[in-house]
Amino acid sequence: MTVIFSKKCEYGMQAVLYLAANNKDTTKSSDQISRALKIPKEFISKILQSLRNSGLIFSTKGKSGGFGLAKDPSQIKLIDIVQAIDGLEMFNSCVLGFPECSPDTPCPVHDSWGALRTKAFEMLSTETLDQLKDKTLTKIKTLQQE
Amino acid sequence: MTVIFSKKCEYGMQAVLYLAANNKDTTKSSDQISRALKIPKEFISKILQSLRNSGLIFSTKGKSGGFGLAKDPSQIKLIDIVQAIDGLEMFNSCVLGFPECSPDTPCPVHDSWGALRTKAFEMLSTETLDQLKDKTLTKIKTLQQE
DNA sequence: TTTTAATCAGACAATTTTATCTGATTATAT
DNA sequence: ATATAATCAGATAAAATTGTCTGATTAAAA
Numbered sequence: 009m010t011v012i013f014s015k016k017c018e019y020g021m022q023a024v025l026y027l028a029a030n031n032k033d034t035t036k037s038s039d040q041i042s043r044a045l046k047i048p049k050e051f052i053s054k055i056l057q058s059l060r061n062s063g064l065i066f067s068t069k070g071k072s073g074g075f076g077l078a079k080d081p082s083q084i085k086l087i088d089i090v091q092a093i094d095g096l097e098m099f100n101s102c103v104l105g106f107p108e109c110s111p112d113t114p115c116p117v118h119d120s121w122g123a124l125r126t127k128a129f130e131m132l133s134t135e136t137l138d139q140l141k142d143k144t145l146t147k148i149k150t151l152q153q154e
Numbered sequence: 155m156t157v158i159f160s161k162k163c164e165y166g167m168q169a170v171l172y173l174a175a176n177n178k179d180t181t182k183s184s185d186q187i188s189r190a191l192k193i194p195k196e197f198i199s200k201i202l203q204s205l206r207n208s209g210l211i212f213s214t215k216g217k218s219g220g221f222g223l224a225k226d227p228s229q230i231k232l233i234d235i236v237q238a239i240d241g242l243e244m245f246n247s248c249v250l251g252f253p254e255c256s257p258d259t260p261c262p263v264h265d266s267w268g269a270l271r272t273k274a275f276e277m278l279s280t281e282t283l284d285q286l287k288d289k290t291l292t293k294i295k296t297l298q299q300e
Numbered sequence: 301t302t303t304t305a306a307t308c309a310g311a312c313a314a315t316t317t318t319a320t321c322t323g324a325t326t327a328t329a330t
Numbered sequence: 331a332t333a334t335a336a337t338c339a340g341a342t343a344a345a346a347t348t349g350t351c352t353g354a355t356t357a358a359a360a
Contacts, residue, residue, distance in 0.1 A: 010251065011244045012158055015348065018251025025250075025262060037306060046253075051349055057308070070357025073306045086263070098157045104171075105156065105164025106293060107192075113296040116171060116289040117232070120277045124270060131266045143262040147252060150259040161318065183336060197319055203338070216327025219336045 012128075017093040019047050020055045024089050027065065028081040028137035029144040035067070035074030044148060055093070062092040081141065087132035099129055158274075163239040165193050166201045170235050173211065174227040174283035175290040181213070181220030190294060201239070208238040227287065233278040245271055 010018060022045050027036060038056060042049035056075050059065050066078045077084065090096070102109030103121045111118075137144075156164060168191050173182060184202060188195035202221050205211050212224045223230065236242070248255030249267045257264075283290075 009160075009240065009243055009247075011247050011249045013249070013251075015251065021250050022252065039306085048349060050351075053307080054349090060307095067307060068357085069307045069355075071303095071305045072358060073356080075307090094155065097155055101155070101157050103157045103159070104167050105159075105161065106168065106297075108296075113293065114289070115293050116286040117277055124273055124277065127270055127273070131263060131270065140262040143260070147259065147261050150254075151252075185336085194319060196321075199337080200319085206337095213337060214327085215325075215337045217333095217335045218328060219326080221337090 012098065013090060013094050016055050017090055019045070019052055020059055020093045021086055021089045022047070023052055023056060023075075024059065024065065024077070024084070025086075025137060025140065025144045026148060027075060027077050028084065029141050029148065032080070033076070035076040037074040041075070044151065046151060059089070059092055064088060064092055077137075080138070082136045082138040084137045085133050085135065086137075086140075087129065090132060099125055158244065159236060159240050162201050163236055165191070165198055166205055166239045167232055167235045168193070169198055169202060169221075170205065170211065170223070170230070171232075171283060171286065171290045172294060173221060173223050174230065175287050175294065178226070179222070181222040183220040187221070190297065192297060205235070205238055210234060210238055223283075226284070228282050228284040230283045231279050231281065232283070232286075233275065236278060245275055 013021075023041050026041060026044060030036060036044075038053040039049055041047070041056070042052050045052070056065065056067070060067050060075070064078055064084065065075050067073065067075045087096075102115050103117060103125075104115045106115045109115045109118055115121075159167070169187050172187060172190060176182060182190075184195055184199040187193070187202070188198050191198070202211065202213070206213050206221070210224055210230070211221050213219065213221045233242075248261050249263060250261045252261045255261045255264055261267075
């Protein structure tokens, strides 16, 4: 089971973090990304295509082609990837699934969830990929060792 | 899209909250629950059956049968329903989908997500259904008005 | 110019989740 | 006893998500 985000979104975040952790101006092929992150090649390929359509990354075709960030890592935050793939709807929905959960018609945990939701949003929108680079590199290294 | 929990789990929590908000020792039929919460009858029926197998609620068959809480509302917390339906795995999984995300091999947001996760768990495990009763009744009233 | 290695696009397949249908069983009330 | 209204169980269907395949296009390198 996924925690909050869809698999697409999880993989998308991983892939963009990976691109951000590598040298700027060099592209990575979907095959490289697939192997580094152990994500099915065709699947990550599809996800990268859609992120390209959203303008977050770019791609070059042909031999030695691949994917790269469209902006500087200091200009991208995890929330941007979430928005592009899963959308931001979850940050405005009732955690118990009640329709129209609002300050006027709150569910039993409306207030406590509201506070948490804000924290979650902050978690994804404060730091830039730039700032996450070191931690990303450390994590990716551990993935190879299996 | 669901926020964190599956639809089954959302519906399950709604239904158990509904049962807890009503008088003890009276059962509600799946049809009543379905209409009160606007959840497809057969679907909520299935979910209630599984919650009955988990021992959280009981059911009586035959005419004037229905579902009721197996324990006092002061003995039940939302986390119990989550555990019975979705399980607690999400409170131990990486929000970015990385495998084996641990203090030793943390993902870039491991710490911040860990804190949030704890808060979320608290949100579901501090208050009892008893304590949520008033808020539940208020919310359910608003559902009828459409 | 030909080979090669990459993205791209669309169809397809598998799996999981969500929802529905049908008939059997059960027990109350008439 | 019989009719009625409920749960129960299992099969089925529909929808969404996840994953795969195939062929076309593109561009670098031999």
